[in-house]
Amino acid sequence: MLTILLRNSVVCIRQPNCSNVRGAVRQFRITIRQEAQLPNLSPYDVNLILRENEYIQTFPEDDSIVRSYESNQLSSxxxxxxSRTEATFLxxxxxxxxxxxxHGGPACSQVISKRLLRYVAAGVIDRTTLKEVVAKEYNSQSFLKCHNDKADFVNEIKTIYEDSFRDYVQTISSQxxxxxxxxxxxxxxxxxxxxxKEALKHTNMRTMSVAMSGAVACVAHIDHLDLHVASTGDCGAVLGTQCPETGQWHAKKLNxxxxxxxxKEVQRILEEHPKEEQDTAIRNERLLGQLAPLRALGDFRYKWSNEIMAKYVVPTFGEHSVPPHYYTPPYLTAQPEVQHHVLGPSDKFLVIASDGLWDFLTPSQVISLVGEHFNSKKVMEPMKIPSGDVTLLEVAKLLAERKAGRARKPLDQNSATHLIRNALGGTDYGIEHSKIAYYLTLPQDVVRLYRDDITITVIYFNTEYITRLNGDS
Structure with a gap:
C-alpha cells in the first residue's frame, strides 16, 4: 500500500503546475517517512555498506600533476x-x-566507461607516437593503464569493439x-x-541493449597544467581552490x-526542430516527455531515423519503444561541451560525480566538505619544520594547529566516502546515524524515489609540481 501511495503521489506532484518539483517530492517523502518499518543498522553495518566500493590510488610526487585520487560508489x-574509470597514459x-x-539499464554506462577513455587516449597523443604504436601489435588497451578495473567484455562483444577501435585508430593516424x-x-x-553501427550491423541483444539504453558522461583530462573537462548530460565537475591568504575554499564549476x-540547452533543441514541435520536443521538462538529460551517449531511439526504428527496433521491442511525437529525429546528441582550465597553485582538487550526489549537496557544500577533509588529512601527515630560522613559538603554534586538527579527524579516510556519508546523513548539527541508516535500508521497490546511484571521484593535484611548472612557464 505504501509503494502504491508513493508512486501515485510522485506522478501527481510532477504535474507542470508544480513550481518546485524536487523540493515538493522530497517534502512529501519526509512526511511519510515514519510509516515505513525498516530494519535497523548499526554504525558498523553502515560503515561496511558505505566503504564497500571505495578506492584510493596514489602516484609518485616528483613528476606527476595528480598526487592521488579517491573514489567510491553507492548504488540505488x-x-x-x-560506472567510473580512471587511468594514466602509457x-x-x-x-x-x-x-x-x-539510464534504461546499466549496459550503455558499462560499455562507455571501458571504451570512451581509450578513444580519447588514442586521439590526444601525437601522431608520430600513434603511428609507432600502430606499427606494432596493439589493441584498445595499448594506450592507457586503467586502475581499479576488475572486469572485461565477453569475447563475442570484445571482438566487435576491438574492430571498431582499430578502424578509429586507422582513421585518425593519417590526420x-x-x-x-x-x-x-x-x-x-x-x-x-x-x-x-555495431547495433545495426550485429543485430543481437548485446549490441542492441547498449544502443537502446543510454549514459551521460563527464571526463577529465589532465596533462601538465592543462585541465579539460568534457561533459555530456547531467553529471557535475567542480574545482576546489583555496585562497592562499585566508585559507577559504571556493567552488568553480567546470561544466x-x-x-x-x-x-540555453532547451532553446538549442527547440531551434533544431520545426515550430510545430515547440510543445512536444520537450514536455514536462523531459525530451519528448521521457528523457531527463538532453544530451547522452547511446539512447538511439531518440536518434535513429523513423525508417531504422521501423526496421530494427519495433520488431524486437514493440511500438511503445518509439517515443511519442517522434517526427524529425535526431532529438538527442552525444556532443560534449569541453571546458579548459589552466591549473595554478591555488587549485587543490577536482570533484566529479553523478547527479545522485548533487541531488543532496550543492557544489559549495561539496568543496567545503572535501576541503575540510583535505586539511584534516594534512594534519595526520608527519610534521615538517619550515626551512630557515624557526623560533620555538612558531613550532608551538604548528603543534597547536595539529592538535586542533586531530580533534576534527574525519571518520572516513576516503573523501568520496566522506561526501556520501554527509549527503545521506548530514544535518545542521553533524552526521545523524539514523538518517543514513534510513536511506540505506529503503526497500528496493521504493529506494529509487528517495536517492539515485551515487558515484564520486576526487582528484588531488600536486601543488608543489604545479608551482614548479608555473615558475618555469
Missing part, C-alpha cells in the same frame, strides 16, 4: 547504472578519468592532431557513432548540465 538501482604524461551515469578539446569531442562522437534547467 540493482544493478547499479553508474605513451605520454597525464591522467584521465570519467564518471558515467546510465593531424587538433586542439585537445576537439580531439576529445571527436572521440565522444566517434564512439557514439560506433555504438550505432554545464544538459537538462531542462539549462535554458
Amino acid at each position: 538501482n540493482r544493478p547499479c547504472e553508474d 605513451h605520454k604524461s597525464g591522467f584521465i578519468c570519467g564518471v558515467f551515469d546510465g 593531424t592532431v587538433e586542439k585537445i578539446s576537439i580531439e576529445i569531442t571527436n572521440a565522444f562522437m566517434r564512439l557514439d557513432d560506433d555504438l550505432s 554545464n548540465e544538459h537538462n531542462a534547467d539549462n535554458l
Whole structure:
C-alpha cells in the first residue's frame, strides 16, 4: 500500500503546475517517512555498506600533476547504472578519468566507461607516437593503464569493439592532431557513432541493449597544467581552490548540465526542430516527455531515423519503444561541451560525480566538505619544520594547529566516502546515524524515489609540481 501511495503521489506532484518539483517530492517523502518499518543498522553495518566500493590510488610526487585520487560508489538501482574509470597514459604524461551515469539499464554506462577513455587516449597523443604504436601489435588497451578495473567484455562483444577501435585508430593516424578539446569531442562522437553501427550491423541483444539504453558522461583530462573537462548530460565537475591568504575554499564549476534547467540547452533543441514541435520536443521538462538529460551517449531511439526504428527496433521491442511525437529525429546528441582550465597553485582538487550526489549537496557544500577533509588529512601527515630560522613559538603554534586538527579527524579516510556519508546523513548539527541508516535500508521497490546511484571521484593535484611548472612557464 505504501509503494502504491508513493508512486501515485510522485506522478501527481510532477504535474507542470508544480513550481518546485524536487523540493515538493522530497517534502512529501519526509512526511511519510515514519510509516515505513525498516530494519535497523548499526554504525558498523553502515560503515561496511558505505566503504564497500571505495578506492584510493596514489602516484609518485616528483613528476606527476595528480598526487592521488579517491573514489567510491553507492548504488540505488540493482544493478547499479553508474560506472567510473580512471587511468594514466602509457605513451605520454597525464591522467584521465570519467564518471558515467546510465539510464534504461546499466549496459550503455558499462560499455562507455571501458571504451570512451581509450578513444580519447588514442586521439590526444601525437601522431608520430600513434603511428609507432600502430606499427606494432596493439589493441584498445595499448594506450592507457586503467586502475581499479576488475572486469572485461565477453569475447563475442570484445571482438566487435576491438574492430571498431582499430578502424578509429586507422582513421585518425593519417590526420593531424587538433586542439585537445576537439580531439576529445571527436572521440565522444566517434564512439557514439560506433555504438550505432555495431547495433545495426550485429543485430543481437548485446549490441542492441547498449544502443537502446543510454549514459551521460563527464571526463577529465589532465596533462601538465592543462585541465579539460568534457561533459555530456547531467553529471557535475567542480574545482576546489583555496585562497592562499585566508585559507577559504571556493567552488568553480567546470561544466554545464544538459537538462531542462539549462535554458540555453532547451532553446538549442527547440531551434533544431520545426515550430510545430515547440510543445512536444520537450514536455514536462523531459525530451519528448521521457528523457531527463538532453544530451547522452547511446539512447538511439531518440536518434535513429523513423525508417531504422521501423526496421530494427519495433520488431524486437514493440511500438511503445518509439517515443511519442517522434517526427524529425535526431532529438538527442552525444556532443560534449569541453571546458579548459589552466591549473595554478591555488587549485587543490577536482570533484566529479553523478547527479545522485548533487541531488543532496550543492557544489559549495561539496568543496567545503572535501576541503575540510583535505586539511584534516594534512594534519595526520608527519610534521615538517619550515626551512630557515624557526623560533620555538612558531613550532608551538604548528603543534597547536595539529592538535586542533586531530580533534576534527574525519571518520572516513576516503573523501568520496566522506561526501556520501554527509549527503545521506548530514544535518545542521553533524552526521545523524539514523538518517543514513534510513536511506540505506529503503526497500528496493521504493529506494529509487528517495536517492539515485551515487558515484564520486576526487582528484588531488600536486601543488608543489604545479608551482614548479608555473615558475618555469
